[in-house]
Amino acid sequence: MQASQYFSLIVPVCGVLLGLALVVCWTVLRQHRYLLWLAAAYILPAVPLAAQTLMSNEQLARTAVLLGAFYLSGLWAMAQGMALKYGGVAHPRLAAVVGVLALGLLYYFSQVTDQLRIRILVLNLAMVLLLLLGVMAVYRQRRPVHGLERLLRASYLVFVAYSVLRPAIVALFLWEGTLPELSSSPLWLLMLAVNLLLSLWFIAVLLAVSVREMFVILKHERDRDSLTQLLNRRAFFEQAPARMRQPGVQWALVVCDVDHFKHINDSLGHGMGDEVLKLVAQVLVQHVRQDDLVVRFGGEEFVLMLRCTDLEGAVAVVQRMREQLALESLRLLPQPLTASFGVVMCDAMASLQTLLRHADTLLYEAKRAGRNRVVSSLVALSPATVAPAVVQG
Numbered sequence: 504m505q506a507s508q509y510f511s512l513i514v515p516v517c518g519v520l521l522g523l524a525l526v527v528c529w530t531v532l533r534q535h536r537y538l539l540w541l542a543a544a545y546i547l548p549a550v551p552l553a554a555q556t557l558m559s560n561e562q563l564a565r566t567a568v569l570l571g572a573f574y575l576s577g578l579w580a581m582a583q584g585m586a587l588k589y590g591g592v593a594h595p596r597l598a599a600v601v602g603v604l605a606l607g608l609l610y611y612f613s614q615v616t617d618q619l620r621i622r623i624l625v626l627n628l629a630m631v632l633l634l635l636l637g638v639m640a641v642y643r644q645r646r647p648v649h650g651l652e653r654l655l656r657a658s659y660l661v662f663v664a665y666s667v668l669r670p671a672i673v674a675l676f677l678w679e680g681t682l683p684e685l686s687s688s689p690l691w692l693l694m695l696a697v698n699l700l701l702s703l704w705f706i707a708v709l710l711a712v713s714v715r716e717m718f719v720i721l722k723h724e725r726d727r728d729s730l731t732q733l734l735n736r737r738a739f740f741e742q743a744p745a746r747m748r749q750p751g752v753q754w755a756l757v758v759c760d761v762d763h764f765k766h767i768n769d770s771l772g773h774g775m776g777d778e779v780l781k782l783v784a785q786v787l788v789q790h791v792r793q794d795d796l797v798v799r800f801g802g803e804e805f806v807l808m809l810r811c812t813d814l815e816g817a818v819a820v821v822q823r824m825r826e827q828l829a830l831e832s833l834r835l836l837p838q839p840l841t842a843s844f845g846v847v848m849c850d851a852m853a854s855l856q857t858l859l860r861h862a863d864t865l866l867y868e869a870k871r872a873g874r875n876r877v878v879s880s881l882v883a884l885s886p887a888t889v890a891p892a893v894v895q896g
């Protein structure tokens with residue numbers, strides 16, 4: 504084996520290692536199946552790449568179809584991985600047609616008439632077509648993409664552009680004169696080097712995207728209640744103060760507690776209790792604006808921060824929630840579900856704890872007054888100065 508062939512083997516070995524790195528990423532980010540496809544895109548072409556390095560042109564002719572199949576499936580895995588990442592699929596039927604046609608031509612130009620140049624061109628053109636299927640799927644998606652995702656998409660485009668250039672380079676440099684042993688020709692080595700560089704760049708961006716996604720998932724799990732997917736108490740104390748500091752914006756703080764929830768658990772089972780909590784969450788979310796906060800504070804208690812102009816407006820929204828809850832609950836329960844609410848306007852001078860305590864006092868009043876009602880009051884800075892409460896059933 505020549506020294507240049509040892510060098511050539513570095514590229515497929517790197518391909519396999521990078522593919523395995525993606526498999527490891529996938530074990531952490533299980534729901535991101537696109538990582539497995541991209542791992543396949545690194546590992547599958549590494550097989551023919553390594554084999555080619557060790558083969559003469561004559562051996563290449565004998566194995567052309569098999570090696571071609573590895574290349575084509577690897578390239579389609581890349582297109583499919585990218586398509587999945589952006590929420591699409593890379594047209595599997597079209598890909599199958601391209602694959603079968605290309606393999607048929609490879610068979611003809613290796614077994615019937617041995618034409619290495621045409622085989623290289625056919626293979627490269629088929630690979631470009633497969634990659635373009637991925638481009639179509641990636642750009643059809645309209646969902647917003649963040650900076651790193653845009654960079655990943657652009658890197659994929661660069662890879663596709665290089666794949667388009669490759670057949671042109673082959674045609675230019677390999678068309679004239681006697682054909683050298685492909686695996687030791689300078690052109691082959693140059694292509695391998697460019698491949699390696701692009702692969703390393705692509706994987707660096709991909710790993711950055713994966714790490715970012717991992718942080719997003721971790722933050723989501725840290726901030727959300729796993730049953731209702733609402734924000735949790737921790738996230739509330741992190742996000743509420745910033746809202747209260749917004750100049751010229753008024754907020755109402757609402758504490759909501761489901762009535763006789765223990766009875767639902769005891770009579771219909773804990774599973775039904777959970778379903779009811781999910782329904783409450785849904786109804787609350789349906790009535791709020793995008794920057795309002797809806798929080799599961801614990802058990803069957805919820806806290807909301809609603810942007811509003813005055814207390815009456817906030818109470819009107821909460822009343823609608825209460826009525827909707829009773830209606831919607833009949834899908835699950837024999838009797839309408841009721842809840843009690845305490846509503847208070849936020850005062851920038853008052854601490855969050857004081858406001859919560861005040862809203863809790865109002866909620867307690869609602870419970871004492873017979874439940875299934877909204878009790879509201881303008882802000883009071885301490886329980887001693889609580890303004891008169893308004894009770895509305």
Ligand SMILES: Nc1nc2c(ncn2[C@@H]2O[C@H](COP(=O)(O)OP(=O)(O)OP(=O)(O)O)[C@@H](O)[C@H]2O)c(=O)[nH]1
Binds near residue numbers: 761768774870
């Ligand atoms: N199914 C289910 N039950 C929960 C969950 N968290 C808390 N609970 C139950 O919620 C019930 C709350 O009961 P209580 O605090 O007595 O309140 P209540 O029965 O609604 O009575 P009032 O609030 O006075 O109307 C308890 O039985 C808890 O076990 C949960 O995540 N799922």
